[in-house]
Amino acid sequence: MNLDKLGRVLSPKQLRSVVGALATPQIALWAGAVSSGKTIASLLAFLIAVMRAPDHGLVVIVGRTLQTIERNIIDPLQSSVLFGFLAGQVHHTTGSTTAVILGRTVHLIGASDVRAEGRIRGSTIALAYVDEATLVPQSFWMMLLSRLRVPGAKLLATTNPDGPAHWLRTDFILRGAEVGVRHWHFTLHDNPSLERSYIDLLMAQYVGLWRRRFIDGEWCLATGAIYDMWDPARHIVSVVPPIVQWISAAADYGTTNPFHAGRLGLAADGRLYLTHEWRYDSKRQYRQLTDVEYSSRFRAWLDSTGERPPYVVVDPSAASFRVQLHQDGLASTLGDNEVLPGLRTVASLLATDRLKIAATCPEIIAEFPGYSWDEEKAEKGEDAPVKVADHGLDMIRYAAHTTQSIWRHHLREPVLATA
Ligand SMILES: Nc1ncnc2c1ncn2[C@@H]1O[C@H](COP(=O)(O)OP(=O)(O)OP(=O)(O)O)[C@@H](O)[C@H]1O
Ligand SMILES: [Mg+2]
Numbered sequence: 001m002n003l004d005k006l007g008r009v010l011s012p013k014q015l016r017s018v019v020g021a022l023a024t025p026q027i028a029l030w031a032g033a034v035s036s037g038k039t040i041a042s043l044l045a046f047l048i049a050v051m052r053a054p055d056h057g058l059v060v061i062v063g064r065t066l067q068t069i070e071r072n073i074i075d076p077l078q079s080s081v082l083f084g085f086l087a088g089q090v091h092h093t094t095g096s097t098t099a100v101i102l103g104r105t106v107h108l109i110g111a112s113d114v115r116a117e118g119r120i121r122g123s124t125i126a127l128a129y130v131d132e133a134t135l136v137p138q139s140f141w142m143m144l145l146s147r148l149r150v151p152g153a154k155l156l157a158t159t160n161p162d163g164p165a166h167w168l169r170t171d172f173i174l175r176g177a178e179v180g181v182r183h184w185h186f187t188l189h190d191n192p193s194l195e196r197s198y199i200d201l202l203m204a205q206y207v208g209l210w211r212r213r214f215i216d217g218e219w220c221l222a223t224g225a226i227y228d229m230w231d232p233a234r235h236i237v238s239v240v241p242p243i244v245q246w247i248s249a250a251a252d253y254g255t256t257n258p259f260h261a262g263r264l265g266l267a268a269d270g271r272l273y274l275t276h277e278w279r280y281d282s283k284r285q286y287r288q289l290t291d292v293e294y295s296s297r298f299r300a301w302l303d304s305t306g307e308r309p310p311y312v313v314v315d316p317s318a319a320s321f322r323v324q325l326h327q328d329g330l331a332s333t334l335g336d337n338e339v340l341p342g343l344r345t346v347a348s349l350l351a352t353d354r355l356k357i358a359a360t361c362p363e364i365i366a367e368f369p370g371y372s373w374d375e376e377k378a379e380k381g382e383d384a385p386v387k388v389a390d391h392g393l394d395m396i397r398y399a400a401h402t403t404q405s406i407w408r409h410h411l412r413e414p415v416l417a418t419a
């Protein structure tokens with residue numbers, strides 16, 4: 001292969017990492033910002049490593065699921081723009097758990113699939129590539145390492161940073177020399193193809209914790225305010241522009257805790273607005289409501305605030321309430337239970353000035369400023385909000401995140417807070 005020609009298209013860091021990865025004692029790890037060129041550099045190293053891999057032993061690609069492997073790894077490998085003639089040497093049928101790369105069978109293994117793990121247990125591995133390494137269970141990673149039994153066997157991996165206590169950082173990156181790891185830290189500058197406008201877009205979308213980890217590439221603790229971009233002057237409005245499309249109504253369910261519902265619409269200015277909220281706090285009212293009562297009051301509130309939106313999104317843990325709504329003739333959708341992506345969606349909407357809250361929703365407005373990361377959990381490696389005064393905030397997460405596919409293409413261009 002003509003490395004000189006590649007030197008003109010790869011950034012200096014990419015080129016150094018490809019050369020360095022081939023010389024690593026055992027593990028090569030590309031960590032850092034999103035879109036920083038880690039995957040492209042590591043895949044080039046992988047292709048060269050496939051040619052050089054010991055004959056004995058399997059070649060495997062590990063990702064979270066087969067679908068993420070196909071999207072993140074196989075698709076770029078088959079791009080002739082990126083890999084020239086080598087792209088024609090990558091054969092794969094969608095859904096198949098193997099690919100043929102440069103004539104060699106490569107096993108594609110979703111680490112979240114327990115049966116898939118069985119495919120490598122007991123085998124010998126000559127070369128492994130791991131996508132999104134922090135998301136692979138540590139037990140799986142350790143098992144993979146124990147399979148690298150032939151001389152010259154290597155493991156190449158990419159990842160975005162996680163918390164500072166993550167095992168990949170403490171046991172591998174920080175102990176690199178001892179455990180045979182070479183590691184490169186990538187930033188947006190290391191991708192030679194990024195346009196300024198795209199970098200600005202990334203900067204607008206990644207805020208707070210996500211800015212620090214996914215743009216600055218820091219292995220940082222989840223601490224402080226989750227919605228540190230919350231700005232009452234910017235985000236609270238007394239007049240909501242005309243709604244052109246209702247998106248959702250959502251409910252965070254509580255019996256001893258408050259029940260909090262809200263209504264989200266897309267307005268004529270291309271922004272999402274929380275236009276109404278309804279809260280029932282059994283502690284304030286000295287009486288708990290039954291599901292029958294909640295269903296009746298929720299529907300009455302919904303119908304009093306406008307036409308029914310296409311989606312009614314309910315707290316994923318409120319199974320009995322959903323059943324009651326269904327019996328009362330209202331179909332609902334289960335709220336997306338993944339907390340972090342939901343927080344990121346709301347944070348990004350706020351930061352880009354594309355989500356506003358009507359001043360007539362004081363209960364949720366009161367919750368925004370104090371919403372914080374749980375530092376005790378963060379120290380133990382878990383990113384989670386402190387569980388206090390978060391009922392309206394859970395509601396808006398369901399209302400906005402679960403319905404992304406309907407509003408995503410209708411929003412105005414992001415506005416940068418600093419612009
Ligand atoms: N040397 C290069 N020449 C041309 N395009 C490149 C180069 N490096 C990266 N790119 C382009 O930039 C995009 C992002 O790069 P890449 O996928 O490697 O980023 P990443 O660091 O793996 O990001 P993520 O953390 O989001 O997975 C690629 O899809 C590719 O199109
Ligand atoms: Mg990548």
